[in-house]
Amino acid sequence: MTRARIHNFSISLDGFGTGVGQSLETPFGHAGHRLHEWMFATRFGTSMFGREGGSSGVDNALAQQFEPGIGAEIMGANKFGPPGWQDDADWKGWWGPNPPFHTPTFVLTHRPRSPIEMEGGTTFHFLEAPPAEALDTARQAADGKDVRIGGGVTMVRDFLAAGLVDHAHFVQVPILLGRGERVWDGLEDLEQGYDIETVASPSGVTHLIFDRKAS
């Protein structure tokens, strides 16, 4: 059985996966880049921008798990673009001509459109479906590999609540955002289905790694 996996999902100490005031200029609202600086400081993070250098310790090792074995991604509408992207027929995501997914990528939206083929193997498919059905569709496209549950906050919470996630890697950044979207809301007792490993990195972030318990 293949797995559904969450990777590099950054949250603040108070549990926010994004701030308030999301826009084209500020994809994470008032959080700015603070939730993801840890990743951009790694070799994995710098390579995403075609640059060199970066750390190669535990942050990097865990960040790199993002790619191996993944055959498709599902993301929520709020990850694909700023509020209102559905009204822009030319919007193709934040990531330029060669997005970092390199697989079929399913965007959950109430306003599906035709697929968009990008460079590097990423094709965006637009899908209106509940979590379990979306995962089935992505599994078929993943061709025997795992499916990445890509975010944003709301869809991650929905997939966790539906019991569809096999592996989840959260990265807790020691900042207090105070406002935004909380990832843990409505997930009482979630830990009972998982083995949880916690790693405090010298960089200051804390990795929380959830693996579904063997049933």
Place this chain on the structure above:
Amino acid sequence: MTRARIHNFSISLDGFGTGVGQSLETPFGHAGHRLHEWMFATRFGTSMFGREGGSSGVDNALAQQFEPGIGAEIMGANKFGPPGWQDDADWKGWWGPNPPFHTPTFVLTHRPRSPIEMEGGTTFHFLEAPPAEALDTARQAADGKDVRIGGGVTMVRDFLAAGLVDHAHFVQVPILLGRGERVWDGLEDLEQGYDIETVASPSGVTHLIFDRKAS
């Protein structure tokens, strides 16, 4: 200058310092003992109950910081007793004849009563005062030593928000309570005033240690 210190303050992964439904039988509501099992597994924790044994690693070393150098404690009304304790003239706290404070201990309440002298050096004083004024009073009683900010959740949040805390030790337990009192609410950007050290214990909990930045 002496310090105001928080110790062994346990929270869930979703930031709750207590659950819902607090009562005489369930001081932490539906959280039960889950937030504090880590502490009761240490030598420090077993000694609180006059027993022997327990772990002597990082959890124990940090838990033991609770006592040295403390000359007084301030606690909120919700820590001193279950809802309605103010109506019980005989209520003397949860802790039996010899409470684990061993110093003057100031209980913040809108319904002050006469002091209660317990065994072992603990005297409960009842005080209606805002945080800064309460801290001044406790500092005088502490006679050159530090003051412990004892909880519960609301008063810890109030003292943090007022900028009165010099050192804070939170212990994040990997459970999701879903409901209760959140410690981080209203503390946006709190981290900017502190150096924060994070330690993941083999026991599964994560220690978050805040030390006020040198000004």
